Amino acid sequence: MKSDNGIKAEELILQAARKVFVKKGFDKTRMQDIAAESGITQSLLHYYFRSKDKLFETVFEQEFSSYLSTMESIVNSDLPLPQKIENLVARRLQDSEGYPVLSYFVLSEMARxxxxxKDNARRAMPIDKKLFDEISAQVADGTIAPIVPNELMINLLSLVLFPVLARPMLQAMMNINDEEFEAFNKQRVQTLPKFVMRALQPLPNEAR
Amino acid sequence: MKSDNGIKAEELILQAARKVFVKKGFDKTRMQDIAAESGITQSLLHYYFRSKDKLFETVFEQEFSSYLSTMESIVNSDLPLPQKIENLVARRLQDSEGYPVLSYFVLSEMARxxxxxKDNARRAMPIDKKLFDEISAQVADGTIAPIVPNELMINLLSLVLFPVLARPMLQAMMNINDEEFEAFNKQRVQTLPKFVMRALQPLPNEAR
DNA sequence: GTCTATACTCTGATAGAC
DNA sequence: GTCTATCAGAGTATAGAC
Structure with a gap:
């Protein structure tokens, strides 16, 4: 049975680990970084979590679950497609501020x-399926232009995740500072859904 | 002055280094991997390039230059915008086969x-400017819908680069194998430009 | 130029006292 | 539960013979 203090230490470690792992990814994170961030000795990290791997898995599992449930609530809402897209974009840009690079975190873990x-992606499949079916239905009744649902989903993910992911490169290319990029992002919450919905508008000769 | 053999060794090392660095990124590449791949002793790598860093810089510089010149020739061509997009997509997917993850390579270096x-991105700026101006002009004369040029450029980059980058995750999500993904990609060369051009089509009330 | 052997450093993990 | 000291392994880089 753990003492009050024990529980607290464990939580402190997790908070610090989350912060550092999300920021630097697994490989570049040192156990010493987490120790410093949490104010807890390096050997205690091992006492509580046994290994760097275990600690990471714990953090990743928490983050990914929270990520999934957010996605889920948006996709399962009763909003029309454009609003869903808007919410997804807004949510992702929110991540890109307070929680700098969650997407990068997920991608780097994927590489690692x-x-x-694959198992994690499978956990996301029920959500995907919901969106997939929704798109299929709208293509079928001609509300949106013919598109393979998977392709639309990939386009959405690309447009939403990539700018968060490649932010440093994009800022350099566009030659703009942090403030300008934030403003750009805020605009994007409005303009991106419009861009997508425009692309999905059926042409006259495609309408039924 | 270098002997014939010396020049050859240097080139062998570079080829091997390119292959391994592009595949695994800087951090996960071991000098031993490059030694094995090239059939040249590890200590010789240091003899020729002094350090892992120097070797990497050399490879990266070559790759990035070649990447730039490809982009440049496409953007500077006289093709209309949709064809340029098609060429860009096709070129990137080509990378994603023979040269698996050049985009990932560039992105990881960006993080490193x-x-x-930033300096490298600045080298790409003249190309960006060309595309930027082209978009601006078409927005101005009403050929394409109003959009901030930078935003369109980011959308293009997202749609083209992200699927290459996140391929493993996407395959898992869509639950498809390599063969199916390749087929999907081939389709995409055709469908993506259409998707984009559709999004850029001016609505009746926007036309001049 | 090329090889083998080895030094050096960084970092995750453990031992053992308290 | 917590700390200090230390080990063990991996990986880059160098020394020095040929």
Whole structure:
């Protein structure tokens, strides 16, 4: 049975680990970084979590679950497609501020451990399926232009995740500072859904 | 002055280094991997290139230059915008086969060394400017719908680069194998430009 | 130029006292 | 539960013979 203090230490470690792992990814994170961030000795990290791997898995599992449930609530809502897109974009840009690079975190983990990532992706499949079916239905009744649902989903993910992911490169290319990029992002919450919906508008000769 | 053999060794090392660095990124590449791939002793790598860093810089510089010149020739061509997009997509997917993850390579380097990446991005700026101006002109004369040029450029980059980058995750999500993904990609060369051009079509009330 | 052997450093993990 | 000291392994880089 754990003492009050024990529980607190464990939580402190997790908070610090989350912060550092999300920021630097698995490989570049040192146990010493987490120790410093949490104010807890390095050997205690091992006492509580046994290994760097275990600690990471714990953090990743928490983050990914929270990520999934957010996605889920948006996709399962009763909003029309454009609003869903808007919410997804807004949510992702929110991540990109307070929680700098969650998407990068997920992608880097994917590279580190492809097999386990597959399992995680499978956990996301019910959500995907919901969106997939929704798109299929709208293509069928001509509300949106003919498109393979998977392709639309990939386009959405690309437009939403990539700018968060490649932010440093994009800022350099566009030659703009942090403030300008934030403003750009805020605009994007409005303009991106419009861009997508425009692309999905059926042409006259496609309408039924 | 170098002997014939010396020049050859240097080139062998570079080829092997390119292959391994592009595949695994800087951090996960071991000098031993490059030694094995090239059939040249590890200590000789140091003899020729002094350090892992120097070797990497050399490879990266070559790759990035070649990447730039490809982009340049496409953007500077006289083709209309949709064809340019098609060429860009096709070129990137080509990378994603023979040269698996050049985009990932560039992105990971960006994360590793943001400052130098800024310089590299600046080298790409003349190309960006060309495309930027082209978009501006077409927005101005009403050929395409109003959009901030930078935003369109980011959308293009997202749609083209992200699927290459996140391929493992996407395959897992869509639950498809390599063969199916390749087929999907081939389709995409045709469908993506249409998707984009559709999004850029001016609505009746926007036309001049 | 090329090889073998080895030094050096960084970092995750453990031992063992308290 | 917590700390200090230390080990063990991996990986880059160098020394020095040929």
């Amino acid at each position: 451990n492809p097999d386990r990532m | 060394n943001p400052d130098r990446m």
